[in-house]
Amino acid sequence: MTPTHDQLRTWDRELLWHAFTQMSEYEPLVIQEAHGCILTDIEGRQFIDGVSSLWCNVHGHRHPRLDQAIRDQLDKVAHVTSLGMSNPTTIQLARRLVDLTPETLQHVFFSDDGATAIEVALKMAFQYWHQCTVPRPQKTKYIAYSDAYHGDTLGSVSVGGVSRFHEMFQPLLFDVIRLPSPSLYRRPPGVSAECAADFYLSQLESVLAEQHEKVAALVLEPLVQGAAGMVTQPIGYLEGVRRLTKKYDVLMIADEVAMGMGRTGKMFACEHEAVSPDFLCLAKGITGGYLPLAATLTTTDVWNAFLADYSEFKTFYHGHTYGGNPLGAAAAIACLDIFSEENTLEQLQLKIRHLAEQMKPLWKYPHVGDVRQCGLLAGIELVQNRETKEPFPWTEKRGAHVCEYALSQGVWLRPLGNVVVIIPPLSISLDQINKICDVVEEGISRVTQGSSV
Numbered sequence: 001m002t003p004t005h006d007q008l009r010t011w012d013r014e015l016l017w018h019a020f021t022q023m024s025e026y027e028p029l030v031i032q033e034a035h036g037c038i039l040t041d042i043e044g045r046q047f048i049d050g051v052s053s054l055w056c057n058v059h060g061h062r063h064p065r066l067d068q069a070i071r072d073q074l075d076k077v078a079h080v081t082s083l084g085m086s087n088p089t090t091i092q093l094a095r096r097l098v099d100l101t102p103e104t105l106q107h108v109f110f111s112d113d114g115a116t117a118i119e120v121a122l123k124m125a126f127q128y129w130h131q132c133t134v135p136r137p138q139k140t141k142y143i144a145y146s147d148a149y150h151g152d153t154l155g156s157v158s159v160g161g162v163s164r165f166h167e168m169f170q171p172l173l174f175d176v177i178r179l180p181s182p183s184l185y186r187r188p189p190g191v192s193a194e195c196a197a198d199f200y201l202s203q204l205e206s207v208l209a210e211q212h213e214k215v216a217a218l219v220l221e222p223l224v225q226g227a228a229g230m231v232t233q234p235i236g237y238l239e240g241v242r243r244l245t246k247k248y249d250v251l252m253i254a255d256e257v258a259m260g261m262g263r264t265g266k267m268f269a270c271e272h273e274a275v276s277p278d279f280l281c282l283a284k285g286i287t288g289g290y291l292p293l294a295a296t297l298t299t300t301d302v303w304n305a306f307l308a309d310y311s312e313f314k315t316f317y318h319g320h321t322y323g324g325n326p327l328g329a330a331a332a333i334a335c336l337d338i339f340s341e342e343n344t345l346e347q348l349q350l351k352i353r354h355l356a357e358q359m360k361p362l363w364k365y366p367h368v369g370d371v372r373q374c375g376l377l378a379g380i381e382l383v384q385n386r387e388t389k390e391p392f393p394w395t396e397k398r399g400a401h402v403c404e405y406a407l408s409q410g411v412w413l414r415p416l417g418n419v420v421v422i423i424p425p426l427s428i429s430l431d432q433i434n435k436i437c438d439v440v441e442e443g444i445s446r447v448t449q450g451s452s453v
């Protein structure tokens with residue numbers, strides 16, 4: 001028997017434990033179908049998908065090309081293990097990714113989520129230093145950043161630095177060398193925007209100079225720390241990190257789980273500064289936002305360190321049951337095909353400029369502390385005081401209230417604390433961008449009106 005809407009809502013509230021959600025106050029929002037950038041719930045209400053179904057949808061929902069690719073794969077085989085076995089679709093995806101990413105990345109390890117893509121990179125980097133030509137097993141530490149987010153498994157949480165998510169689990173985590181977030185907005189006193197890159201790079205260099213002998217790898221979200229609140233980095237920082245990690249013989253892990261697949265206006269964020277990391281982690285948008293699939297790409301140098309007679313124990317003893325799943329791989333190939341068939345990246349440039357234009361009016365609201373954008377993503381930070389950048393207490397849920405208003409107006413958004421996030425599918429129309437920005441402006445006006453400055 002088909003459950004009634006009331007039953008669905010009750011079960012959704014009482015049985016289903018939602019991610020990153022306080023279940024005592026969860027209001028069911030049950031999406032029945034979606035098309036393009038529009039979500040439709042069981043009541044027939046429609047919402048613009050303003051955050052790409054959590055930063056992963058790329059070409060819109062129910063894209064015929066993607067739907068068909070998955071159906072076609074289903075007619076062949078749904079799953080083949082990657083443990084000592086393969087299938088043509090996954091092999092072709094590996095070929096495509098190696099061709100598309102920076103030239104030094106020549107090998108792909110598939111898993112299923114962003115967090116697992118990071119775990120793979122962390123463990124490979126660690127094992128690499130035991131097995132490379134001149135082994136340096138004392139290199140066991142990682143450099144990571146405040147406010148970084150790399151997923152929710154314990155290894156990814158260890159390198160993560162969002163205290164509100166991660167503090168509870170501190171006793172379970174391994175130690176990392178923590179650098180301050182290289183934030184362009186919240187710079188230390190006396191550091192101008194122009195000098196910020198040099199300032200943060202000199203911080204990194206002093207850590208490397210002192211401790212590089214025990215550092216296996218540095219892990220960074222290139223250009224933008226997403227979950228931190230879409231915190232953008234100064235131009236030149238990424239390139240400087242690559243230069244310094246090379247100089248001090250530390251592997252570089254680029255977490256492009258959120259920024260990869262066109263989000264920043266280029267296919268990969270690293271391309272903006274011509275950076276070739278030692279590990280590139282992809283997930284979220286890689287299947288167009290359809291299926292769980294992740295990839296960790298690495299170099300021939302790393303790959304070679306794991307080659308030996310099996311009795312030498314140089315194998316990478318790590319895997320996930322569904323890693324490289326053919327349905328996901330078929331979706332990923334179709335996603336890449338659409339990028340070329342629809343000239344997605346070219347089409348995107350106008351949308352990026354349009355979003356910037358549409359957000360300009362936001363500056364007139366005194367509690368808008370920052371409007372930052374990278375490609376087709378934006379974070380609008382609400383603050384108590386624009387001059388001092390003093391935040392609103394997070395318990396006031398200013399960001400959430402703006403998003404509640406947006407929902408009432410047919411736009412679904414999900415904030416990060418006091419940061420209102422706009423990160424729509426790359427296929428969004430200019431009209432839909434207008435609608436999102438109008439609703440965000442009205443929401444901010446309502447939610448900050450009358451607050452003391």
Ligand SMILES: *Cc1c(COP(=O)(O)O)cnc(C)c1O
Pocket residue numbers: 112113114115116118149150151152221226227255256257258259283284
């Ligand atoms: C979302 C995200 C992850 C984790 O990906 P999951 O698929 O949710 O495990 C890792 N890194 C970054 C930068 C992310 O935004």
